Amino acid sequence: MGRELRQQIEGAVNHVFSRGNRRGPIFRVDYDFHLFLLFFGDELVERGWRCLAYTLIPNHYHLVFETPEANLSDGMHRLNLRWAKAFNREYGLLGHVFQGRFGLRVVGDDVDFEGVIRYVIRNPVEAGLCRDPRDWEWSSYGELVGSAPPRFLVDVERLSQLLRCSTAEVPARLERLS
Secondary structure, eight states: OOOOOOOOOTTEEEEEEEEBGGGOOSOOSHHHHHHHHHHHHHHHHHHTOEEEEEEEETTEEEEEEEESSSOHHHHHHHHHHHHHHHHHHHHTOOSOSBSSSOEEEEOOSHHHHHHHHHHHHHHHHHTTSOSSGGGOTTBHHHHHHTSSOOOOOBOHHHHHHHHTSOGGGHHHHHHHHO
16 A cells, blocks of 8 residues: 655745654755755755745754745655765665655644744754854754854745745744743
8 A cells, every 4th residue: 555645735835854764864064964955955946835934853853944835855865865865875884764754734723833843943942052043053043043054945925924024034033932
């Protein structure tokens, strides 16, 4: 029996996550984080996705993005496949990099959206990697509040619309959520 098809909805806000096989690392050094974000950026452009938040942790990631078209599975398949091939090639490994398929949760209303953003922002703190979310370089939070280098992946205008604030108010709004 085949796997159940993924829910793909035009205009959906998706919280997508994936963990390393056996909870092992999927990012080892800064180069890995940079390259994965480059691959993610490729999918944002190719698929027309709107990035709203992300956090990369050594053994997993969280991505929050809107899919104007119903093309989530194709894009995530390509992203995870490209990353697994690059990771295995870089470290001379074979086999699975990810523990199963990517996880997906379609975000519901405004309260749910804020909860997902808070969860993603706080993930490095909860994982014990830092004390303050602004200290974790591999998150959109630091980028948006000015504590990490800009990567220009987040669609700040769309994020501000969903948070019901102006683009100038996004950093303060995110700080309240953290």
